[in-house]
Amino acid sequence: xSLSSTMSxxxxxxxxxxPRAGTVILLRAGISLSIDTPAPMVATSRGVxxxxxxxxxxxxxxxxxxxxxxxxxxASPPIPTLQPNSNNPLHTLLGFTPGHNALVLTLRDPxxxxxxxxxxxxxxxxxxxxxxxxxxxxxxxxxxxxxxPDLVVALPDIPWTPPPFSQKRVTKSIERTANWLAKxxxxxxxxxxxxxxxxxxxxxxxxxxxxxxxxxxxxxxxxEAIHPHKCLDDGVVGYVFxxxxxxxxxxxxxxxxxxxxxxxxxxxxxxxxxxRTPKLRIVNSAESPHQILRLIRDVGVDVFDVxxxxxxxxxxxxxxxxxxxxxxxxxxxxxxxLGHNLFHxxxxxxxxxxxxxxxxxxCLACAPVGAREVILHSAIDAHTPDANGIPPYTRAYVHxxxxxxxMSSHSLLLMHNLAVLDAFFTGVRGVLQGGENFAAHVDxxxxxxxxxxxxxxxxxxxxxxxxLARGKGRLxxxxxxxxSM
Amino acid sequence: MxxxxxxxxxxxxxARVSRLTLAHGTTMLxxxxxxxxxxxxxxxSPQQVESLGITLILNNTYHLNLRPGTKVLSEAGGAHKxxxxxxxxxxxxxxxxxxxxxxxxxxxxxxxxxxxxxTGEPTMLTPEESISIQHAIGxxxxxxxxxxxxxxxxxxxxxxxxxxxxxxxxxxxxTHHESSGRKTTQNLFAIxxxxxxFELRERCLTQMIERKDxxxxxxxxxxxxxxxxxxxxxxxxxxxxKLPEDRPRYSMGVGFAEDLLVCVALGVDMADCVFxxxxxxxxxxxxxRGPVNLRLxxxxxxxxxxxxxxxxxxxxxxxxxxxxxxxxxxxxxAAQGKSNVIFNRSAVHSFxxxxxxxxxxxxxxxxxxxxxxxxxxxxxxxxTFFATYFEDVGYPEWCVNALRSVGVDLLDGSTVKIVxxxxxxxx
Numbered sequence: 001x002s003l004s005s006t007m008s009x010x011x012x013x014x015x016x017x018x019p020r021a022g023t024v025i026l027l028r029a030g031i032s033l034s035i036d037t038p039a040p041m042v043a044t045s046r047g048v049x050x051x052x053x054x055x056x057x058x059x060x061x062x063x064x065x066x067x068x069x070x071x072x073x074x075a076s077p078p079i080p081t082l083q084p085n086s087n088n089p090l091h092t093l094l095g096f097t098p099g100h101n102a103l104v105l106t107l108r109d110p111x112x113x114x115x116x117x118x119x120x121x122x123x124x125x126x127x128x129x130x131x132x133x134x135x136x137x138x139x140x141x142x143x144x145x146x147x148x149p150d151l152v153v154a155l156p157d158i159p160w161t162p163p164p165f166s167q168k169r170v171t172k173s174i175e176r177t178a179n180w181l182a183k184x185x186x187x188x189x190x191x192x193x194x195x196x197x198x199x200x201x202x203x204x205x206x207x208x209x210x211x212x213x214x215x216x217x218x219x220x221x222x223x224e225a226i227h228p229h230k231c232l233d234d235g236v237v238g239y240v241f242x243x244x245x246x247x248x249x250x251x252x253x254x255x256x257x258x259x260x261x262x263x264x265x266x267x268x269x270x271x272x273x274x275x276r277t278p279k280l281r282i283v284n285s286a287e288s289p290h291q292i293l294r295l296i297r298d299v300g301v302d303v304f305d306v307x308x309x310x311x312x313x314x315x316x317x318x319x320x321x322x323x324x325x326x327x328x329x330x331x332x333x334x335x336x337x338l339g340h341n342l343f344h345x346x347x348x349x350x351x352x353x354x355x356x357x358x359x360x361x362x363c364l365a366c367a368p369v370g371a372r373e374v375i376l377h378s379a380i381d382a383h384t385p386d387a388n389g390i391p392p393y394t395r396a397y398v399h400x401x402x403x404x405x406x407m408s409s410h411s412l413l414l415m416h417n418l419a420v421l422d423a424f425f426t427g428v429r430g431v432l433q434g435g436e437n438f439a440a441h442v443d444x445x446x447x448x449x450x451x452x453x454x455x456x457x458x459x460x461x462x463x464x465x466x467x468l469a470r471g472k473g474r475l476x477x478x479x480x481x482x483x484s485m
Numbered sequence: 486m487x488x489x490x491x492x493x494x495x496x497x498x499x500a501r502v503s504r505l506t507l508a509h510g511t512t513m514l515x516x517x518x519x520x521x522x523x524x525x526x527x528x529x530s531p532q533q534v535e536s537l538g539i540t541l542i543l544n545n546t547y548h549l550n551l552r553p554g555t556k557v558l559s560e561a562g563g564a565h566k567x568x569x570x571x572x573x574x575x576x577x578x579x580x581x582x583x584x585x586x587x588x589x590x591x592x593x594x595x596x597x598x599x600x601x602x603x604t605g606e607p608t609m610l611t612p613e614e615s616i617s618i619q620h621a622i623g624x625x626x627x628x629x630x631x632x633x634x635x636x637x638x639x640x641x642x643x644x645x646x647x648x649x650x651x652x653x654x655x656x657x658x659x660t661h662h663e664s665s666g667r668k669t670t671q672n673l674f675a676i677x678x679x680x681x682x683f684e685l686r687e688r689c690l691t692q693m694i695e696r697k698d699x700x701x702x703x704x705x706x707x708x709x710x711x712x713x714x715x716x717x718x719x720x721x722x723x724x725x726x727k728l729p730e731d732r733p734r735y736s737m738g739v740g741f742a743e744d745l746l747v748c749v750a751l752g753v754d755m756a757d758c759v760f761x762x763x764x765x766x767x768x769x770x771x772x773x774r775g776p777v778n779l780r781l782x783x784x785x786x787x788x789x790x791x792x793x794x795x796x797x798x799x800x801x802x803x804x805x806x807x808x809x810x811x812x813x814x815x816x817x818x819a820a821q822g823k824s825n826v827i828f829n830r831s832a833v834h835s836f837x838x839x840x841x842x843x844x845x846x847x848x849x850x851x852x853x854x855x856x857x858x859x860x861x862x863x864x865x866x867x868x869t870f871f872a873t874y875f876e877d878v879g880y881p882e883w884c885v886n887a888l889r890s891v892g893v894d895l896l897d898g899s900t901v902k903i904v905x906x907x908x909x910x911x912x
Binding site: 045046047048049050051052053054055071072074075079082083084092093094095314348349351364368369370371372373374375376377378379380381382383384386390391393394396397399400401403404406407408410411412 | 492502504510511513523524525526527528529530531532533535536537538548552553556557560561566567568569571785786788796797798799802803804805807808811812830831833834836837838841845848849851852853855856859
């Protein structure tokens, strides 16, 4: 039987909205894991952090890991539920370490915006590598208990059919999400740390109504079903906000009165207007450090996935920004890019390290650590460690790797980008804990760096070109081109 | 100049253990060299490669000359610094890729004429140019430019011409290398050619051995091109027998476990091949019981590591076959196209994990051979390996023949059957 874990969360500020620093403490079979917030959460695909090896997981500052479960539905039963000989089946299967990594289990990949068939009254449609699979709340409860993650997101009813959505559909979404949450909160000897996705779409009244349904005291059978909790909210340790479905719905609605960013803040605030603080607030698919800072400032969000920075590594961008900006900042009129598109030929002869503004970047690309332990293959093998330190990897080298379609490029960039994000969140917490004027720092940051992520978009285009020219299917494409000539 | 010390000889076979000391440290032989074509072992950092106990890797001259080019490499201070690899490095001459990758290569006495893949312009790779490029790369071992013909070429006159030309080009490489001032840090190897013709091989060996004082080692080229295995091993034996004792012998393009051990038994010290790293990307893990195809459904619920006795990080971390099976790209997934990026990315994780394992497997195989030769138990090591690896499918006949020629009879006291052909094991 798997051991469950308990979670506590404390925050420095009791204000409903506004920046706050906090601490999550997870206790799991006597092992405690403390996570200071605001904190980053690393996205996974098919259960792995692409471009990192398991040996690297252990050597990096990875704490929160977001784990979409849907790819495992390809096999029945899903393999995480079969992992033998472990109190931490999910950690064991995926190579994460209890006490070091907090695994947040969710059914669907929150960054995937693909259209999917409608959910039903008693199931969610999930996307796997082998087509769609329906998952019922009962199955989800079973999977969650078998996997024993640190945190689990109750099944949400998020419509993935094309927006806009009728009021009836939104109401249904609210009811289903609350019902399915109640099923996950059913009495059990080993309760889970449950998160709930805040329903209601882009309707503020609907979002408020959903929160009301969480905090409403239940009676009779409904109360028994979630015993010992008095209301659904008592049973959850935090709230999740997925921005991708919000973005899609906003695109489809004609409301042009507020900009998208203002809207998102308003939606999150609507969900939290009657919620009891403090509970952990998690945002999925923020698109930039600017947006992260605003959601910390205006709402008080505690955890953000950093998929956008992982994507930047995939596209060849080495991030290069800091928060707070050093004083005095190198003031200039021109906004700086958030990083360097190493596909660009300007880096072919650039032997400097990835980042200008993080001279002490501790990542394994900027501060490589020589092999401490080396496998010796015969009795006469010996290992003499390098007397001299290993110099940082250079932009020129990664430029070469990107243009030759070498996977190591993404690995080096990802290690770096995650370190940049780690330093960024450390900077955020430092400002909050030091009682400095957070909003002023956010303004300076926003003025200094290009929010449009131009550098990432450029890199993405170049990455696609190289992928077409050198990636999978290249020979077939070349043959086709040759024949059409 | 390279230091080459013989440490032990197998009293039965022609296998030997030696220590090769180059500008970037010591490499124990016999060894297998993983291939880092574009200045990177696919998916791994140099630190990861080093932690696997690898001390000598290969870079491809043809590729590095195209990208990043010698200018960038010179600015970086050589390929070692460019890629952050501080151990030994070998570069090939670029000749093999000219023939295998370019459709338009013409060989003349001057050099190899090919059309540039970037501009389409006619470009000449001469022996001198090859050595100059390899100087810019800065490998600890550099290879002569040779005239490569397929081992399947039926035209004996062409094979003979290529062999004689390779000798002449060796002289030009030697002259160019000696005048460069690079001799103290970079070591030139000759490449024996002559196809599958014992008489041509003999003539090539004689002429190249005459130049022994000017080369640091000898490679056996022109094999591993799809020829009959029963001829392959006979050519290896012929060359290894004749090549001088006090120079390392390098068999090019050899990577299957059984091929490696046969070559070692015949007196070969070094080998390279893309096989273990390339096959990893197809989901094939190498083990003492044969290759394991992790794509097969039978591994979907197998929670054992690839090999629980393997010291590689993938196996030590306990990464299960089931998990590897889960993340290896399935063609059906990629074909759906919609979210192809997601599938490609997670598959990289399995490529890397299996690459780590396969490189370690090759190193364990060769390290085990070194220990056995040192302990005087190499014949037993061979028998144990072949029995474990082939007991279910049968011994390849050519392996039996090859090892018999050096005094080891796999069939002695064995009930394993014999199979003809290459006998290579697959799953």
